[in-house]
Amino acid sequence: MSHNPDKEVYLLVFKDEFFDYYCEKCGNKYEDSHYKWCKRCEINHLKNNFADWTSGNDKVDNSIQMMQLKINSCRGGIFEWITYNKFIEIKEIVNDVFAKAIWKDGPLYYSTFEKIYKRELNKKVILKYLFNSQNVNHLFLNEVIYSVEEYHGVTQNPNTKDYMLVCKIEYYCENCGKKYNNQFERKNKSCISCQTNQDFKKINDLIQEIKLN
Template sequence: MVYGICEECKQENTWNKWCNTCNAKRFQQNFKNWSSGNDDIDKFIQHTQLSANYYRKVLEWIPYDRFYNIEYIAKGGFGKVYRANWIDGFIWDWDNKNKNWGRRYPNRDVALKSLNNSKNVTLEFINEITSHHKINDNVSIIRLYGITQDPDTKNYMMVLNYAENGSLRNYLDDCYNDLSWKEKIENLHDIADGLDQIHANELIHRDLHIGNILHTHEFTFSNVCITDMGLCKPADYIATESTKNSTYGVLPYIAPEILRGQNYTKAADIYSFALKICQGVRPRFDIKVPQLFVHLIKRCLDANQLNRPTASEVLNILKKWWIELRKAEEIEETELLKQIKEADKINNNNIQINIPSTCLSYETHSEAIYTSRLLNFNNLPEPKNSDDYYKQYDNIISTEYSENLQIDISQLKINDDQNDESKSEKSF
């Protein structure tokens, strides 16, 4: 009896102050008092409420008039994002005294994500909220609270936790030089934790890039989390011939086998994750990083997807490193601690010998694009690891381009219809 006994039905609670049996009845009694106007959405929300074994698994239909201070943020490849204040806050538990739902964080900031033409509810919209709900109980996935509808456009909108620090790219732009190795590893651990949860639910993200990683706060602690499940698909999804030849994404983050028309696998997500390791620990060529990091990056970027580690393996490696750094003063010096000490010494010497500070800064190029776009391709060569590159730059991995795939960029036909909007840092 970890969570105690329900005061009403005397059965075991499924969470602290949460009884699935009793709460399901309360939700069901309220079904007649709300509707999204769409049967599929209604049924999905009702299902989440009836099956919820604790608060994070509950989705709500939230009337649009429960939001205020609605402000446009950005436009991405599939819709728009707004910031707003939610009057009520999310359901936390049942208040037996007042016979109503107890709620947390009234008037908090939330993000409203509108999908283009979602007034005619598409399978894509249902798939996104379904995929998101499966992993909604992990703090390394941006929290989904429910669904609402814009009364003007009639487009349906996802109501999500608002990331006040923006994307990981924004956060690193502002804070990289102040981050400790422990904080860098902790950020990477959070991403790996979210990705492991996605893969454990037999899903593949398929669009993992730095614009889809957000830095936010959940209750009293901050963390890095994954967002945008718009392209997420089951692990056993087989693309049609037409979709194989049309790939959405941010080019540097797409695994080489995907550009050649192969089906997405979990290993393709691992390839994308490797680029975030690069950007999280070494934003410029001039920065020395521990060889253990370089080894992990090389494994994740391997041209042969079968040689890449799983998300679970990456998570365990990062967890081990984080524990070593957290207990650095209590344990014998490990190989990681030795390599970090060596890297810091070299980097500090570089600063002292007057290497221009811009070499060690973290800045976003004005033309960098971190929003998913349609990429058409044909007749690309088979990917291979560039051994010469690794021999020459044993400690350096490029953040902008992978040496795993030798291709002529002119072979790619990139859909630039949304080129102006796609340079937004607050992509989703």
């Protein structure tokens, strides 16, 4: 313990090990001391960034902000508003339903080595069209809120003005855009329907090759 004669207050003096468990910035105990992740500081950081982005729609902005402030762990991603010009190599899988693309900046992730958030550049994603979503309603917002772990964020097609969910490739089939139903599909990175179609194609190609020979 020490004493500050100017302010007439006593000070606790902690060992260096104190900062293995408590945040150096705010003094709060880490939610995850192993990775030195502070929920309070991360939420304050997200709040400070609210002024740096907008979808142009208060309902969408409020929903994104609400989901960001629910962050509880460094292991999950951060749901974001993503401007459409951040995507390249956009290719429709199913017309006006799904498209695959490359997100240039990529999602935020917490580097457990550097103890900071970084971006996974050039991340492959699935874009899921939300028809007639120019006028945001509770059904649209509910789909986002209750399945947030499957999405990186929301974007908007500047031509149609429809909103699009930016889906994690780990949850959606790259060939058809449909959501995986089980771990088997996720492991094989293809839904059962697409796997079956691919198998039939291989068999048909083999038959045609045999006929030619």
